Amino acid sequence: MRAVSKRRFAAPHWLLRCRLSHTAAASRNEPKSPPSSFSSSSSSSLIEEFTGCCYRRELRAAMRAMDAMERRGVWADSITYSELIKCCLARGAVEDGRRVHRHVFSNGYQTKTFLINVLINMYVKFGLLEEAQKLFDEMPERNFVSWTTMIAAYTNAKLNERALEFLVLMLRDGARPNMFTYSSVLRACDRLWNLRQLHCGIFKAGLESDVFVRSALIDVYSKLGELQNARGVLNEMVTGDLVVWNSIIGGFAQNNDGCEALNLFKNMKRAGFHADQSTLTSVLRACTGLALLELGRQVHVHVLKFDQDLILNNALLDMYCKCGSFEDANIVFTRMVEKDVISWSTMIAGLAQNGFSQEALRLFETMKVSGPKPNNVTILGVLFACSHAGLVEEGWYYFQLMKQLYGIDPEREHYGCIIDLLGRAGKLDEAVRLIHEMECEPDAVTWRTLLGACRVHRNVDLAVYAAKQIQKLDPEDAGTYILLSNIYASSQRWANVAEVRRTMRLRGVKKEPGCSWIEVDTQIHAFVMGDSSHPQIEEINKHLSELIQRLMEVGYVPDTNFVLQDLEGEQREDSLRYHSEKLAIVFGMMRLPKEKIIRVRKNIRICGDCHVFAKLVAKMEERKIVIRDPIRYHHFQNEACSCGDYW
């Protein structure tokens, strides 16, 4: 063998150079006594041929040569075998890999850590964790690479406990984790407590400046919702790379802090980095969350550079759907060469949420014929479309279909759609029965759906029952108190309204201030009720007063039932007057040309009075208005709303 490793072989020069640096170390543990037939010249030419095939990545020829060597009882050096294994890996040749494994082990390499690591890695990459684990268990000497490979394997398989357990075992074994180990094992952290421990370990080992470790830290802190910690890791950065930036931008985008994500994106550009697919996906997600259609359009231009990136295109689709520009979504969808279940689901849900139920169902039918297999999210969009259009029978049909045809068990959200469907149709008793019959426990959202139906159909008793259920599950939720109070108010039960308010005060539940925002000239203008900080607030109020005056002349009566405060007469109307969405709509009318759609985004559900207001404004001023609340979209046109007055 010693002779073999000194042999000349048919490798290209650049390979020869990197090979030589390994040779000395590799030959130390090579099998000791070569078989007697070794020295014959035909054997050495066999090995030479084998080596050449391995480096030229000729898998079939290499395997034939390996068989011939085995018949002669000769073998090559471990570096060459590692090249062969890489070749198997690249070709996805599992069985060939196993044969190399057997060949290598029957020739005395079963103690060679380096080669076993390569084999373990091969099994891991083939997804054969058990075989990898067996090799790992049986190897006589494990080094930090062996441990890291296994930890990464378990992290990728989402076996988090196992990965963390292996880190502990690794430390106990005396192997020191390096940056490879940490960047892998960090992703297995699903508890803040673990993460903090690892972060300490990283500091002690002086590995915090490694970009891989840093991006993993930022990512995991973000995924646990610890954005300030994530930012802390970023702030300590002296040298970073694009992935680190992508981690932090993605972190804020995924935690619904689009503003901060966009700020960081600016900082990234200022630091001289160019956005790639991952960056743009997060930026689009930020635009989606903030309903920034114009900015989203600008991003679209950059997306074209990465034509046909599936994930990026999906994010673009979602942005156009959620920002209410369906024409653009359709254009993107049509042009996409590759469409997956997410692309279809995004479009179906987007159509449904925007009030185009029939179109959503049509698209689903097309998908059944020529698209990928629908998943639970797809069905959710379909059911949403049905409930939105009041298609009770169709909804039930698809609900049954999901179990029978696609083997998808209905989850809470699917039941929620059906409850919504029944509730909208006024079948409140059936909705309650379904809640009691469903396989999963109803949660606060389930009951809230019922509560919403009670409001529309003015069923106070059932509303109180539903609200009590919600308060058991989510006592902090201000929306429930408001909704309940509104329901009492709409049947003039003022004593109950006061009681709800008292309970709120007692439990320290604060109403989230209503906030609406609108994009004008790529600037975001935010309005909060009772807040007069907007520079043009006086002008806006003046316009609003005039508008309300004109609306009242054609029959608009402010619906004061939606005022929570115990105010009287005109004061009640005043407090309604300043609801943030009214301010935003008026501002949009002032600043946007008539043909532009006024797009307003709201942080809480729209109130009944503002809904009537928007419908009348749309009619009288001949404008299209879109208000997006956290759950639904309201497209106002010609005194009608796409939600059909149900929300």
Next chain:
DNA sequence: CTAGGGTTAG
């Protein structure tokens, strides 16, 4: 021989 970032619903 071992490592980090992105998409649908809720």
